[in-house]
Amino acid sequence: MKIKKALTLTVVANMTSNYSEGLGNIASVQKIFKNRKVYTIRSRESLKNAIMVQSGMYDDLQTEVDGATQKMANENLNASNCRALEGGYMSTKGTTYIRKSSFYLTDAISCESFVNETRFHNNLYLANNAAKSKNINLQEKAGEAGLMPYQYEYDKSFKIYSITIDLEMIGKDENFKQEEGYKEADNKEKADRINSILDAVENLSLTVKGNLDNSEPIFIVGGLSDKKTHYFENVVKVEEDKLIISEDLKDKIEKGYHVGLLEGKALKNENEIKAELNPISITKFFDNVRNEVKTYFNV
Known part of the structure; x- marks a missing residue:
């Protein structure tokens, strides 16, 4: 039996892009170039910050200035007892400490090439x-x-992004030791942190240019995995507002993953998705995954 090591999700959401450099009074959205076309994005940094804030993970954030403004981390304040440090940190005050993030995001990339509005x-x-x-x-x-x-x-369009959480790293800080080993949160705290992140993804809302942007999942696939990778990143595609239902996507889902769909005709081939993938509602999807997380940590 394969041991679960990660939680991986790939999301289709209708969201705005974030902004890059401006020229005078002209602001432009962030873009990337691929497949000989230009696509708008919401960067992984922007997504991660929004999730950390809306999940409450930044509620205990403390910062300090030591050449650069950085997260405060030390023997008494570290990833084992400070949720804000779960997303990684580098502290250069005195001894330099570096802890990588326990969860990773991709850029949210538009499904269609950019048309300037x-x-x-x-x-x-x-x-x-x-x-x-x-x-x-x-x-x-x-x-x-x-x-x-x-x-x-201005850009608001279907975008796809993935998030993967390392279940073996959550709540641990290997920069600081105690008698039993490295400093580490208890299992209930670990499960609460992961489920707080899931809550934020489920109800993600962004404020862009003074406007409120509902960025909740329209379609989502994933669950607990034995692979620490964005497992569905290469098989979730949307073209002309239709989800591409490939054999590879179906094969991956059959390995024990969940599928969620927000009914409302946002995706034009909603009936085909129901027939081929047998999805559950977005609410049930997140309830199932949160329960799996609790079971994994025995809480």
């Missing part, structure tokens, strides 16, 4: 209010009133 805005109301308070003519002294037009690229 530019949005144009201005702060006319605020500038007009300032002009009134200064008793000046807005058209004649727009600069003095602070009138500023701006524009940005």
Whole structure:
């Protein structure tokens, strides 16, 4: 019997991209180039930060400045008793300590190549209010009133990303030892940390340019695995708003993994997905995986 070592999920979600460098008053979304086309992304760093914040894993975060701003980590505050350090850290204050993250994300990459949709805005109301308070003519002294037009690229589309959690590393900090070995959280804390991350993925919400973005899973596949890798990364594909149901995808699922689907016709071949993959609801999917995590840690 193969021993479970990881929890791996691959998600299809309708989400916005995050922004990269701006040029003057023009903001552009992050992009990558592959297959001779340009695709928008939400970077793994942006995703990880959102998940850490929304899961509550950053609630006990402490930072310090030692040349660079970094997470505080020491003998008394480490990954065994501080959830914020579960995502990895490097502390250079005094002795340098490095602990890798116990979970990994891929970039969330758009399923379709980028088509530029530019949005144009201005702060006319605020500038007009300032002009009134200064008793000046807005058209004649727009600069003095602070009138500023701006524009940005906008993208909200189906994106696919994967997350894999190392079950053997969660809650452990090998930088610091105690009598029984390395400092380590108890099993209940380990399960709670993983399930907090799952809660965040299930209800992921992003704030982009002042707008609330529901980034919950439309389709999800995965579960506990004996392989520490993004097991479904190469077989979950969406083209023209249809999930590609390949033999490889079905073969991988049959090795003991779960499939979840959010019904609502977001994916055009919803009926085919139901017939071929026999998915459960997104809510049941996460309930099942959370229960598997609790069983794994005997809590």
